[in-house]
Amino acid sequence: MKQLPIIFALFGYDDLAKNIAGQLNYEIGNISLHQFPDDEVVVRINSHVADREVIFVASLDRPNPKILPLLFASQTAKRLGASKITLIAPYLAYMRQDMEFHAGEGISSQYFAKLISNYFDKLITIDPHLHRLHDLNQIYSIPTTVLHATDNISAWIQANIKNRVLIGPDMESVQWVEEIAHKSKSPYLILEKLRKSDTEVEISNPNLDEYRTATPILVDDIISTAMTMVETVRHLKSIKMKSPVCIGVHAVFANNAYQDLINSGVYSIVTCNTIKHPSNKIDVSNIIIGKIHNIG
Ligand code: R5P
Secondary structure, three states, rough: OOOOOOOEEOOOOOOHHHHHHHHHOOOOOOOEEEOOOOOEEEEEEOOOOOEEEEEOOOOOOOOHHHHHHHHHHHHHHOOOOOEEEEEEEEOOOOOOOOOOOOOOOHHHHHHHHHHHHHHOOOOEEOOOOOOOOHHHHHHOOOOOEOOOHHHHHHHHHHHHHOOEEEEEEEHHHHHHHHHHHHHOOOEEEOEEEEEEEEEEEEEEEOOOOHOOOOOOEEEEEEOOOOOOHHHHHHHHHHOOOOOOOOEEEEEEOOOOOHHHHHHHHOEEEEOOOOOOOEEEEEEOOOHHHHHHHHHH
8 A cells, every 4th residue: 555655844844744744644754964063964864765755844945054955855765765755845945036137147046946856856835936937837847836825814814904905015016915905805006116236125105095094914925134015114104104014925034124124113024934933923834735635
């Protein structure tokens, strides 16, 4: 009889792995990463993986220190006879550098996709930053499944904020904002953003007169430096709107970004648990479990 898949958590994603394993009756695998004094790393898999599908759960924010251990984990499972190796990466890194913005730059999203495609047989992720690219399979050569947090975000909004208007800080957010607005039966507006540098953005001044009594809800996929959100909050406050709720799918929060956003005078900050963070209020494990259950 074919054995059920075995699931391994990497980089602290034990809760998500346990949740998936518990619901689907999968075994939780035992894996250790040992770091030598010279920073090299060895992966050890202490569970039986031969002839089984192996699933690794690892969100890929702050990817550089994770990538070699991740690839080594996959190779170790393969060497031990795993029949198929799936990566569940709730946050998929390196999706924003999807073109040569300045002459001579690398196109990191393509190189990262090639690397992951060489080491895994399948990828499952949530709301990757698809803007200029429309499908992960334009750069990934393995089967990919893209899940969306929009139902979970819409349900949270409906349960928590009554009189509201959804605001997308830029055209890249339109795909999330439009759908969440539709699902949560909320009005919405999309602003215009000019990114001046890695840490500086300028937001257009919107006409929000008719929404002055509503709670603005800013929605974006990634909150990284938080400058997009901070500048939008500043504009809303300068035109005397109420303090907004900021919702991000992926709580990257580089350096002091979380504190900067709190200091900008938001009403609250809400994120999905695709990346572990104190702002996580929307659990998205059900969409991963539902998908694996349907295709498993
Ligand atoms: C745009 O490309 C994305 O959808 C987000 O707006 C962006 O990643 C946010 O970045 P930051 O938090 O650094 O302003």
